[in-house]
Amino acid sequence: MMSLFQTKAWQSAWWETWGNQKGFRLVSEWDGQVSGLYESRYRLKGVLPVRSLQFVGTSYRELRTPRTEYNQFCPDNLSGQLLLRKMEQVLQAEPWTEAVFNDLRTGSEELSALVTIAAKHNWAFRITASDNGYAVSTSGSFDSYLASLGANSRLRLYNRRKVLESLGHVREENLWPSDVDTFFQYLNRFHLERWKKNCVTPTSLEFHKKFLSRVEEEGGKPVLSALYCDDRVVSVLYDVWYQGVVYN
Incomplete structure (x- = not known):
């Protein structure tokens, strides 16, 4: 595919x-x-x-x-x-x-x-690097997926939701296409706190905006989600849905 x-x-x-x-x-x-x-x-x-x-x-x-x-x-x-x-x-x-x-x-x-x-052709050949990719099948029910996780993974992924909800009203919002610049500002802010550098530079922001504006013509669906607790953004996710797969 x-x-x-x-x-x-x-x-x-x-x-x-x-x-x-x-x-x-x-x-x-x-x-x-x-x-x-x-x-x-x-x-x-x-x-x-x-x-x-x-x-x-x-x-x-x-x-x-x-x-x-x-x-x-x-x-x-x-x-x-x-x-x-x-x-x-x-x-x-x-x-x-x-x-x-x-x-x-x-x-x-x-x-x-x-x-x-x-x-x-007697060409020299080598593998310079290898890496792992991760995917989760969503063909079954969410309950079955949760049941397949180990206790610690399930705790971190799902069971602590109540702790967040106890701190305020939790909601999620897709900032595409209404507030793209704000989304990437949030992404950079969180990245700076964690890694001490920006995730997106002015040049790469230009690239992402071009890509996102065009991928819808090919059936893609941008999901620039912001998670709010009351009115404060506490997390962001950059996802794009394409042909039955969500790419993060």
Whole structure:
């Protein structure tokens, strides 16, 4: 299934905010089914010239931007030899020094195809990093989900609600689209208290606002929720619903 990060909304907003500004060259454009590819040129350690092929939304050495995950080379309906041939065509279409493909799914056919293609062409191949993602199925009832949790998790997630409710009137409000700037101000405030730095910079705020304004055209639903106790905001969550999945 195509993820939120392959939408034209996410890819075009990222490209306009960072790709164009950095002078990257778009190699293959996103089509709502796959990640776009671009080429950047830089000098490693200021000396060695490098032509780097990467997914739109990612940057191996040059930028720090919101993370683009669950990337894809090809549509979901390609597999086996068709997938292998398509990926090989993509990798042979452009000259490059390094090709860095962040956040492909572990165990995916695409990752296996990369290993096969690299061996065939005698290209060096390595995994630079790995990470864990977390998902909760919401296909069953909420009561069944709570019952599946350990006692400590259930206590932290749910059973302490009464403590919060004893402090005042609790309500939740979606600040999209009426008060986007205020939402991100709250997000930065909480992030500063916890991590001593802003979560969103002026440049990334520009990106998020472009993305959120466009994703609705592709069926996405932004949920910029603020939790109030009386009239004081005590928590915020940045979520987007897309094709039956809520991305946080």
